[in-house]
Amino acid sequence: MTKMKRIGYWLSDEKHGKLKFADFVKFCSNADMEFVPIDLERPLHDQGPFDAILHKLNDLILQADQGQADAQKKIHRFQEYLKNHPNVVIVDPFQNARRLLNRYELNKLLANSEMCKGDSCVFVPDFAAVMSLDTEENRKMLEENKVQYPLVAKPLLAESHEMAIIFNDEGLRDVKPPYVAQSFINHSAVLYKLYIIGSETFFVQRPSLKNFAPDCSNNSTIYFHTYQVSKQSSSVFLNKMDPSDAKNEKMMPREAQLGKIAESTRETLGMDLLGVDVIIEDDTGRYAVIDVNAFPGYKGVPDFFTVFRDFIIQKLDQASAENDVMEANHVSSSPAMAIGL
Secondary structure (H helix, E strand, C coil): CCCCEEEEEECCHHHHHHCCHHHHHHHCCCCCEEEEECCCCCCHHHCCCCCEEEECCHHHHHHHHCCCHHHHHHHHHHHHHHHHCCCCEEECCHHHHHHHCEHHHHHHHHHCCHHHCCCCCEECCCEEEECCCCHHHHHHHHHHCCCCCCEEEEECECCCCEEEEECCHHHHHHCCCCEEEEECCCCCCEEEEEEEECCEEEEEEEECCCCCCCCCCCCCCEEEEHHHHHCCCCCCHHHCCCHHHHCCCCCCCCHHHHHHHHHHHHHHHCCCEEEEEEEECCCCCCEEEEEEEECCCCCCCCCHHHHHHHHHHHHHHHHHHHHHHHHHHHHHCCHHHHCCC
16 A cells, blocks of 8 residues: 655745645545645644645745744744755755845856856846945946846845836936846747746746837836736736837747756756746847746646646655665665675
């Protein structure tokens, strides 16, 4: 008889709803897996044992890193449990999830990754961290880092998706630091979301920001929320192409190239559950990686429940096989076995 696997999980109420996780748990009822919600107010050893833990604790990790005592206590409980139970599968590891919390550090990591090296058609648009209120200092820093107008101002920490498009030096005063300033790339209002579930990748097309003409330097700063412009049903003024641009033929992605981007991003970050935002530069056809999110909503992924269930089973089987090898090696190298006893 197959042993029932216990999967502990923590998701916010919002994430629980978006994933329809209650329905997913029912879907897995015949897969010898028991899903156990984790109570962050209690020690994990009182709630286990667990064979695996699924989580989206990014906001809590960020709060803990910022010194919030309650968040630090909860994260410490998690880390102590994992330290004392090293065979538990964790999706995804805390130390790797932290890499996505600071947009500047994430951009540096991606820009220096294999997928962007040499004459690759993949790149991260030029960026810089804006930490000062001094406009002249910021202007020089943007110039040094080759960041051009218009630029997208993104909060430094990934806790917010409130952003702005800045068109000139005066606009630098409109956004409070710290933030990441990144050159805007014209891409005909089309975004490709790469949804990664282990070794599987799915591509979904979404609306995005319209193009901006070279003579837009006198424009006032535009504020927006990424969800407003990139959800499937988005139809706001920032999505609507100007008549002259609308006539241009849109660049179509090569699925093989998107697959390579997904594979490289997963390898670079050491994570299995990721969403990668990619746009295609109009003039060159190059692929720009503009954002990465942990454990996304996977909206639009066909047969998501089956894919996600199979991923969890694969992780459990892989861990079990690795543990069997470690135990076999330990037995074969023990003193008793060495002298034939």
